[in-house]
Amino acid sequence: MPRFRYIFTNRNFCVLWLSQIVSNFGDRLNQMALIALVTKLSPHSSFSLALLFSFMVIPVFVIGPVAGTYIDRWDKRKIMIISDILRGLLVAAIPVMLIFFKSLIPVYVIVLIVFSLTRFFLPSKMAIIPELVSKDELLIANSLTSTTRMIATVLGLVCAGLLVKFIGVSAGFYIDALTYFISGALIALINTRGPSRIKEQITIAREAFGSALKGSVLSQIKEGINYLKGTPNMRFVMKVSLLLMGGVGAISVVSIVFVQEALGTVTIDLGFLGMMLAGGLFIGTLFYGRMGSKLSKEKVIFSSFIASGIMIIAFVFLIMNTHSWILGWILLALLGVVASPILISANTLIHEAMPAGLGGRIFSAVEIVWHLALIVAMLSASIMSEYVGNAAILVLCGAVFVVSGIHGVSKSNKNPAPL
Structure with missing residues (x-):
């Protein structure tokens, strides 16, 4: 199993990672x-924020399935470059629009277009990984990709929040546009013609590409759905995705209020808790990236669910009784360590089973499952918390993780094939 230092000798993957x-x-x-802008132009309006989040999510379900088909037809590298350039231009246009319009409607239109372009970018990024690394490097590549995304999300929210606060909303949009241009420039350095796993399947790739050009968009969407339904590994990953993202959605809604009530915290303190979770994810990635090839990915996923559930339940009861910040930091760091293999293993299973020419549709479908599970779980948890409390929701999520993990381990021992 290649180690992390070897994957960093892969120039193409390093550029994608950066x-x-x-x-x-x-x-x-x-x-x-965007949140700061909406709250500034429409203060104390939950409806305005709800509209903003709706325009962010709608493209997942409307654009995602169609985007996946075209991703499989077109050059993924060029899709990412064009997406970044267009997103950069659109984001830079927001402060300019505000000079001429005081309404949020133009902002909502730009948000809808930007997040529609993201539906092309993200599946392309995931689908291109097997073209850049060899099959035995997939686990480490997914370890870095998945955990970098998680850590960047946690740390990015803290840093971005402070940045917007001190430099202002308009300057924040301009810097955001610059990051898209830098990302596009880096991706332009990728050479997909180099040695890759796709070259091992060049004949299959050509046949898949040819059939994609001939088929209609709807028929190709149906083909991708049928593949997901008919492949054991893909069905297994879909179930894991529903469980994981459903739990994340429910936990994200109630955890902030729970921590604020239990520890009497302020927003900046929540950032430190997030940093401990990110640190745990990073450590877990390093460990799993080096040792994961020796383990069954299915059993690792189930075991991680069990350990994650135990950590969540322990966090709730210990924080409620001790009100200790230090204990909270330790438990969240441990949660990050034990939870990190879940998404890494799931993405690796997809890459290992994914035929050439279907990557875009597969990862678009996975994104739809993720967001659907998040939305349903967030809505359900927010309603339930009004009746049973935030702590009860967290304990329930932990218990579901534990029970699902135990069931999965016992079933995989009887039948090693994915469910």
Whole structure:
């Protein structure tokens, strides 16, 4: 199993990884600047914020399925470059629009277009990884990609929030635009013609590309859905995605209020808790990236769910009774360590089973499942918390993780094949 230092000798993957760091920070900066703008122009309006989040999410379900088909037809590298350039131009246009319009409607239109372009960018980024690394490097590549995204999200929200606060909303948009341009420039340095796993399947790739050009968009969407339904590994990953993102959605809604009530915290203190979680994710990635090839990915996923559930339940009860910041930091760091293998293993299973020519549709479908699970879980948890409390929701999420993990481990021992 290649170690991390070997994957960093892969120039193409390193460039993609660096562009991901830049673009992830840009995404968080964009979100914080948009929230600050909406609250400034429409203060105390939950409806305005709800509209903003709706325009961010709608493209996942409307554009995602169609985007996946075209991603499989077109050059993924060029898709990412064009997406970054267009997103940069559109984001830079927001402060200019505000000079002529005081309404939020033009902003909502730009947000809808930007997040529609993101539906082309993200699946392309995930689908191109097998073209840049060999099959035995997939686990480490996914370890770095998945965890970099998680860490950048946590740290990016903290840094972006402070940046917008001190330099202003308009300057935040301009810096955000710059990050998209830098990301596009880095991706332009990628050479997909080099040695890759795709070259091992060149005949299959040509046949898949040829059939994609001949088929209609709707028929190709149906083909991708049928592949997901008919492939055991893909069905397994879909179930894991529903469980994981459903839990994340429910936890994200109630955890902030729970921590504020239990520890009497302020927003900046929540940032430190997030940093401890990010640190745990990073450590877990390093460990799993080096040792993961020796383990069954399915059993690792189930075991991680069990350990994550235990950590969540322990966090709730210990924080409620001790009100200790130090204990909270330790438990969240441990949660990051044990949770990090779940998404890494799931993405690696997709890459290993993914045929050439279907990557865009597959990862677009995965994104839809993620967001659908997030939205349903967030809505359900927010309603339930009014009746049973935030702590009860967190304990329930932890218990579901534990029970699902135990069930999965016992079933995989009887039948090693994915469910």
